[in-house]
Every structure is written in structure tokens, then in C-alpha cells.
Amino acid sequence: MIQKADRLSDVKEYYFSKKLREVAALKNEGKPVINIAIGSPDLQPSAQVIEAIQQAVATPNAHQYQSYQGIPALREGMRDFYATNYNVDLNAATEILPLMGSKEGIMHISMAFLNKGDKVLIPNPGYPTYASVTKLVEAEPVFYNLNEAGNWLPNYEELEKEDLENVKIMWVNYPHMPTGAVASKEDFEQLIAFAKKHNILIVNDNPYSFIIHKNALSILAVEGAKDIAIELNSLSKTYNMAGWRVGMVVGDAEIIKTILQVKSNMDSGMFLGIQKGAVEALKLSNEWFESLNEIYLKRRAIVWQIFDALNCTYDKSIGGLFVWAKIPEGTTSEALTDKLLYEKDVFITPGTIFGSNGEGYIRASLCVTEEVLQEVLNRINN
Structure with missing residues (x-):
């Protein structure tokens, strides 16, 4: 086999690239895994944005x-x-x-x-x-x-x-x-x-x-x-x-x-x-951001409930596309997230993937529907 470049010796595969293969394997085994780890927006772009790309496809150049x-x-x-x-x-x-x-x-x-x-x-x-x-x-x-x-x-x-x-x-x-x-x-x-x-x-x-x-x-x-x-x-x-x-x-x-x-x-x-x-x-106005945030705020309220059920603490004054929470003492970020994955079929992000100072924290995404987040909450409470 051709030897890989030295520059890769200290570079690991991106965590989500590796972990998502594991999640996919669990799903193939029939596990109903819910992913609330990734910040990939599930909502649609504006209709005028979609229309613009559709029209552009037909232009000569x-x-x-x-x-x-x-x-x-x-x-x-x-x-x-x-x-x-x-x-x-x-x-x-x-x-x-x-x-x-x-x-x-x-x-x-x-x-x-x-x-x-x-x-x-x-x-x-x-x-x-x-x-x-x-x-x-x-x-x-x-x-x-x-x-x-x-x-x-x-x-x-x-x-x-x-x-x-x-x-x-x-x-x-x-x-x-x-x-x-x-x-x-x-x-x-x-x-x-x-x-x-x-x-x-x-x-x-x-x-x-x-x-x-x-x-x-x-x-x-x-x-x-x-x-x-x-x-x-x-x-x-x-x-x-x-x-x-x-x-x-x-x-x-x-x-x-x-x-x-x-x-x-x-x-x-x-x-x-x-x-x-x-x-x-x-070109979109502030109404676009307001409509998005109205959805995200509802989702965040359920994520807060999820973290309450896990006995985590978090800062309600902080915004963003994720909720960052401090986990209870006596466990580690990866131990808790693996427990959730293998026992509750819920994939959530351990803070350690962002550095050593992420130990003791976990992160959840708001890029899933209220219904899915409610199902996560139900699984954790049961």
C-alpha cells in the first residue's frame, strides 16, 4: 500500500464522520437512533431562493x-x-x-x-x-x-x-x-x-x-x-x-x-x-430571521427539558443553534453520550470533541423537529 503523507500522522478523521458510520450501523441493525448532535438545518430555504436556482439552471451560461x-x-x-x-x-x-x-x-x-x-x-x-x-x-x-x-x-x-x-x-x-x-x-x-x-x-x-x-x-x-x-x-x-x-x-x-x-x-x-x-x-428581511427563530425557540424549550431530565445545567441567556449543557458530576461527556446512544438510541455530542475544556459538557442541536425532540424526552424519561 502507498504510504500516506506525514502530514496526516497527527490528523484524525473528523469525529462526526466516524461517529455517523457507527450510528448508521446501529440503524442497519434496526436500532431507532435519533440524531440530535449535528447542526445541519432541517428547514427549507426561502421559496424565492429555490425559484432563483431553478430559473438559473435554464440560462445559457x-x-x-x-x-x-x-x-x-x-x-x-x-x-x-x-x-x-x-x-x-x-x-x-x-x-x-x-x-x-x-x-x-x-x-x-x-x-x-x-x-x-x-x-x-x-x-x-x-x-x-x-x-x-x-x-x-x-x-x-x-x-x-x-x-x-x-x-x-x-x-x-x-x-x-x-x-x-x-x-x-x-x-x-x-x-x-x-x-x-x-x-x-x-x-x-x-x-x-x-x-x-x-x-x-x-x-x-x-x-x-x-x-x-x-x-x-x-x-x-x-x-x-x-x-x-x-x-x-x-x-x-x-x-x-x-x-x-x-x-x-x-x-x-x-x-x-x-x-x-x-x-x-x-x-x-x-x-x-x-x-x-x-x-x-x-435580500431577505429581518422577518426571515424572526420566523426561523420562532421555530428554534420552541425547539430549544424542549431541549431544555431534555437536559433537565438528564440533571444538566445550562445558561438560558445564551442563544445559537445548539444548547451547551454541563453534565452532573461523577461521569464524563463521552460516557454519558455513549450511554444515551446505546441505552436510549439517542445520539448527542460530547463536549470533548471540541477540546479538553469541553469535558463535563454535552451539546444538542436545534436542527430537529419538535416531535422528534419530544420523542427524545420521552425516551430519557422512560
Whole structure:
């Protein structure tokens, strides 16, 4: 067998990729497993979004290669989205790069700026892909602690004790996944000051602004942020378009140009129909978000009941597409989630997949119907 690349020696298969095979095997054995672990929206995109992609399929140039930078209307829609929702001004021609999902952007950004041996600050707990991609490009992950006592925000006293000389990128993610915690404008100002002091590129991964959150905020709304920060955003959660793979990276024109150097060698443009659908999605008013959140709030109320039945505690003031809960003492995150899977046929996420600071926590998704969540509650209570 051909030997795999050294870069894979410290990179594990994504947890959900592996665990979902196990769940599928259990289902094949006849187990009625309910999955409330994955944040894949089950709701439909807007009807006008569906109509736009259907119409685009019939246009003469729909099946040709598209621009690496997306059609002008898409970048203009993203510009208007940022102006309307975040009060951030962006140049549609130079400061916005559409992506095939923000996960793609994590790789492109890392390839554009990291050399072998560079260090990267990665949140613990945090999205596992930050660490995986860092290792794939042979840079060094440096995990920084987030905890409940600190509202899941960086502890700068701890960070200043680190050797930051070779740190090139710092990943942040607010509203935070997996906990749902938010950063204020003052928090972002402190983060930008820290980054400028140490000449570190800040990348804020921001796909959850509008899911049961008030006062959506972009890090680029902070004065001087464009000097040292960029932001990833996505239509996956906000517009129920996860499978469409539409995201964006926004920020300083030179930084975006550098990322494009990588992206233009990795794909041949996004399908025109998807771009046309995304344009229509970005035009939707706040009524769209309000209608989504009305559904998610009802679902969340049942998830709270599920966690009450498991004797977990959680913060009712935190929004987002998930509920993050502290488990009772005397067990571990994986022991509890495996017990639920094998004894109750319920698949839920252990906090440990997001880092060592996720031990003692579990996470449930709101991407399942009220009826399904009620069935989970019934199984746990019986």
C-alpha cells in the first residue's frame, strides 16, 4: 500500500464522520437512533431562493466555469448584507471573496499565510477543523483556554504568558461554537488591541449571528479591525443552505487578494445557480430571521427539558443553534453520550470533541423537529 503523507500522522478523521458510520450501523441493525448532535438545518430555504436556482439552471451560461471571485451580484449582495446587518462598509470588488462554504475558507486562509512551524492560536473548546487544518499545513496549534467562568472569552493574562513570537493567526468564533457565547464590541476591541500588539492575524468565524441572538456583530465593526482581522461568514445556518456550500471571507483587500491566490488554484468557480440563489437569500428581511427563530425557540424549550431530565445545567441567556449543557458530576461527556446512544438510541455530542475544556459538557442541536425532540424526552424519561 502507498504510504500516506506525514502530514496526516497527527490528523484524525473528523469525529462526526466516524461517529455517523457507527450510528448508521446501529440503524442497519434496526436500532431507532435519533440524531440530535449535528447542526445541519432541517428547514427549507426561502421559496424565492429555490425559484432563483431553478430559473438559473435554464440560462445559457449556467453550466460553464464561473469566476473565482463569484458573480458581481453575489459580492454586491454580500456587501449590502454587511452594511445592513453589521453596519460594516465593504468594497464589493476587492474586500469580499465568496467561498464554497466557510470550511473551505479555513483551509485557504491557512495555506495563504502559514509556513511550516508557524504557530496558530486555537480556542479550547472550539471548532475541531481549526486544529486539523493547522496540522495539515504543518503549522503548530497553540490552544488557548476558554471556560464558563470567563464567559468563554480569551484570557489575555494567560495569553501574554505564552511565547507569541511565531504566532501568525488566531482563530476566534463569536457567537461561539459550541457554547453559544457572544463577544461584545468591547471584547472585540480588546482582541484587536492584542492582535496589533503582537502582529497576529485575527480570523473571526461568524456563521451564527442571527440564530436566537440579538444585536448581530461583526469584528470588522471595530475601528481599525481591518488592519489585522478578517471574517468568515456563511449562508449555511442563517438561510438553511448548508448543503449549497456558500460562504464568504471579508476584510482588507490585500489579505483577500492573497487568499484568492490559493482559491483560484483549488476550484473553478461556484455553480451559477447556487450563486443566484444566494443573491436572493441575502435580500431577505429581518422577518426571515424572526420566523426561523420562532421555530428554534420552541425547539430549544424542549431541549431544555431534555437536559433537565438528564440533571444538566445550562445558561438560558445564551442563544445559537445548539444548547451547551454541563453534565452532573461523577461521569464524563463521552460516557454519558455513549450511554444515551446505546441505552436510549439517542445520539448527542460530547463536549470533548471540541477540546479538553469541553469535558463535563454535552451539546444538542436545534436542527430537529419538535416531535422528534419530544420523542427524545420521552425516551430519557422512560
